[in-house]
Amino acid sequence: MLSCRHMIGQLLNRQYQRHASSITAKILEHRYVELTQTDGLQLKYPSIWLRDNCQCPECFHGATRARQSYWERSPLDAEANRVNYDEKRQQLVVNWQDDHNSVYDLEWLKQRDFSVEARQRYLDEVYKPPAQLWSKSQFGDVTREFAYKDVIEKDAVLGAWLEALAVQGFALLRGAPDDVQVARHLAERIGYIKLTTYGDVFEVKSKPNAGNYAYLMKPLPMHTDMPYYEYKAGINILHTLVQSDSPGGANTMTDGFFVADKLRREHPEYYELLSSVPVNWFDIGHDGDAGKPFHNLWRAPVICLDVDGQFARINHNTMKRDSRFTVPLDKVGAWYEAYDKFLQLVYDEAVQFKTRQGDVFVFNNLRMLHGRTAYEDSPKNQRHLVGAYVDWDIIYSKLRTLKFPNPKD
């Protein structure tokens, strides 16, 4: 299989090297270095950035990919004296005013092109695959299924599964063995299981004296897990060991990013409130009779964005929303109005399906609102799920190592 890096390389080569025309380098406004090819290629780099990223052994420690220059002050006064493009070696050579010399491979420079297209390509291909938002009616089109055995045994299938979790936000694995270790094996196949106040692997079944609402047979309303954590669980791996024979016990799910986007388009004033007013999320109790006590608190809006303005996280859990609402008095009524509209959209867009024994339902807990319909256990048929969490840092890292097994730089 061709790696993405290889394909990007080919794309770049087609774009930049259609003709083996010569490249000239020049200094612009004392602040930029520009490479121009006769067929129109233009690459422009700030001098300060070039000097900061000098690749010589004095400035850069190749074995650890670590910059070892400018530890105390940045290279503010860097100015190029002379620049030259070495056609034979395909390298830009810069002689600086303090007589330091730097050499950059053309390929290395192209991968760090500052153009809008190149930056976006890097974010989409290497940083995070863009999310595909979906409505209730698109559920069938976005559902991805994989054989449990293939995910465990084949790296290409593992990669496709993780890509589906990043893009569509959920996936179903079929044919898992009747083994309480399945959720743990999947978490460890990705990397590391996440430890929370509910332990590492957790069991979802109706329990007497339940410490958590999920451990009751009542319907479980739409929610995300652990909004009360700053480092909220990234994905939820839910293995169905025993499914309820009763008509209930079905999964419900809504794409929270789709709902947030719909709210932004159709009710911008509500969107503004839900993405700015902080809510107190809490979890106080202990896990089981002998479990350690916990007192979790995290303050964040329902809709959270990342530095690029993309949806990063949805917080919603009616059961875990604190009655302490530490916002100014006049914000409260308006916030409830916005929240009511959000919930209406969440339920309007909810899909319903019922997993079978041997299914593993895995979803992005930062994005997917999920719940369960009510069910009836009988002495012979007790619904039993085993779950585990993994953080997105671990998942993205695994995905990148699968896509780019031998990164040169």
Ligand SMILES: [Zn+2]
């Ligand atoms: Zn250097």
